[in-house]
Amino acid sequence: MASSPNCFVIVIFAVLLQILFVSASTKSIDAICQKVTDKAFCVKTLSAYPPAVSATTTFQASQAALSLSISYAGKPAAFAAxxxxxxxxxxxxxxxxxxxxxxxxxxxxxxxxxxxxxxxxANYDVMVCRDSTTMVKSLVGKNADMASKTIVNMTLMMEKILAIAVGAIEAVGG
Incomplete structure (x- = not known):
């Protein structure tokens, strides 16, 4: 019976840690998404990305947002190849x-x-990416084939993710 109060304390401590952990990541994600026009997309995207959710600081969440952006950009590159x-x-x-x-x-x-x-x-480096998305749209945007349409759709998504990257950098102070 002496262990029962100890178990209760451990459970309470674990629950409080989870609340604090979620609160820290939510605040970091909110700090980024406040800088983005499509806040709902930003929150949904970052909340579904484990490194952003597990971030305990805005800097870590911003690094996660950039990591997500890098990861996504590789997908249309591979598709285009x-x-x-x-x-x-x-x-x-x-x-x-x-x-x-x-x-x-x-x-x-x-x-x-x-x-x-x-x-x-860092902010400049991300903003320059818009030139590349514009180039992609001018290269295949008028084409009617399915691959071109897919690349254009991936490019439009890339632009939304780049907005999150800019918000992440601005949240850090860029």
Missing amino acids: KAAKENPNLKKQFAGCQNAFMTIVASLRSASGELKESPDT
């Missing part, structure tokens, strides 16, 4: 899309590395 192989008539355009997304990946990696020391530079 595959489309270039499968569509010889549009090979040049799809290769251009792949290069644009690889440029986005490089810029986001640079931003992630600069976040702590130079948030303003």
Whole structure:
């Protein structure tokens, strides 16, 4: 019976830690999403990304948002590479899309590395990614084939994720 009060204390302590942990990550996600136009999309996206949810500081949540952005940018790059192989008539355009997304990946990696020391530079690196998304849309935006439409849709999603990355950097002070 002496262990029963100890178990109760441990359970209460564990519940309080979870509340504090969730509260810290929620505040960090909210700090980022307050800087974004589509707040609902931002909260939904970051709340579904375990590194952002487990972040205990806004800086960690911002790093997670940049990591998510890098991860996503690799997907359309890979899709464009595959489309270039499968569509010889549009090979040049799809290769251009792949290069644009690889440029986005490089810029986001640079931003992630600069976040702590130079948030303003990190912000610039992410903002430059918009040039690449514009390039993709001009390369394949008028095409009627399914691969082009898919890349355009992935590009539109990339723009929404880039907005989260900008919000993350601004939340840190960029």
